[in-house]
Amino acid sequence: MTEVEVQLGPRSYPIYVAAGILEDLGAYARRHLTGKRVLVVSDPPVGRLYGENVRRSLRNAGFIPLWAEIAGGEEAKTLDTVRDLYDAALEGELERGDAVLALGGGVVGDVAGFVAATYMRGVAFVQVPTTLLAQVDSSVGGKVGVNHPRGKNLIGAFYQPRFVLADTATLETLPEREIRAGLAEVMKYGVIWEEAFFAWLEKEIERLLALGSEAVEHAVATSCRIKAAVVSADETEGGLRAILNFGHTVGHALEAATNYQRFVHGEAVAIGMVAEARLALRLGYLAPPGVERIAALLSRTRLPRDIPAEIAPEALLEVMHRDKKVAGGQLTFVLPEDIGRVKIVRGVPAEAVTAVVKECRAGASRASAVT
Secondary structure: OOEEEOOHHHEEEEEEEEEOOOHHHHHHHHHHHHOEEEEEEOOOHHHHHHHHHHHHHHHHHEEEEEEEEEEHHHOOOOOOHHHHHHHHOOOOOOOOOOOEEEOOHHHHHHHEEEEEEEHHHHEEEEEEEEOOHHHHHHOOOOOEEEEEEEEEEEEEEEEOOOOOEEEHHHHHOOOOOHHHHHHHHHHHHHOOHHHHHHHHHHHHHHHOOOHHHHHHHHHHHHHHHHHHHHHHHOOOOOHHHHHOOOOOOHHHHHHHOOOOOOHHHHHHHHHHHHHHHHHHHHOOOOHHHHHHHHHHHHHEEEEEEEEEEEEEEEHHHHOOOOOOEOOEEOEEEEEEEEEEEEEEEOOOOOOHHHHHHHHEOOOOOOOOOOO
């Protein structure tokens, strides 16, 4: 097993990464929780797979497990869902010393975490991510929240879990599309922080797609280690942590512009990484070989790279201007300078963004080689 520590003083917590550790959840919870009741928030598919075992493990460790399910998908990230979970917590007599546990993917973690952060002004929170995307990204760092019709994650908080338990064996039940989408976030860490990790991904991508156990554990643990280093240096995104948004400015805009129906999050981020790498090229930050490596690895992972042709550049720009990173009306992007190094660039000209969006639209006259 690999253990990664997120260093945040009194809010520090461990991330446990290994195959087969879900059955020991109760024992891990007993190390970190002091209350009696645990509200487990999940969705129906995950509940059918792991619900009974999770409740049994918690009961065996002396907890009283409560159970609540929400719909899957971004459409569940609403204040209405949060209200329903408040009702479940109150009906189960969840007290301030008790805990909320998220069992599922990123949507479950975001919503359950927001409930934990706000119910009775905050109760203990535990992340048990069961998707690759959640294990390497959304479960680590304390970002929790829900969407607003005008933008993603506009309502939320920074609220750290007591611990994260990532059982990589749960990934074996995922559809291939979800595995590929999670790998987009894994690649992001190589681009923003560690060229050696990106090079390892270029070498091992086939083993990762086949869910080779050692490769998956290494990829998840390394991604968590990188994110932990960034979060430990900048918990509330005052500076460095913004680099984690590489690919997300365009990605989030794509999700909103398609009503969160067309792409899963990692697919939107994959398209965003190509677009933002090409934006870096256009603005003189990144040389062509860097764009080529990013695009090539995404292609080998069979992730989308093109912005749908029917989405107008103006529609994407409108959503981007509502992004949380906008300040004084200026667009902000995380742009790579090389594989393993990025720069936060404020005041990116809208004209340059529009040009790149047009260049990246499906059917645009562009070769796979960068020109």
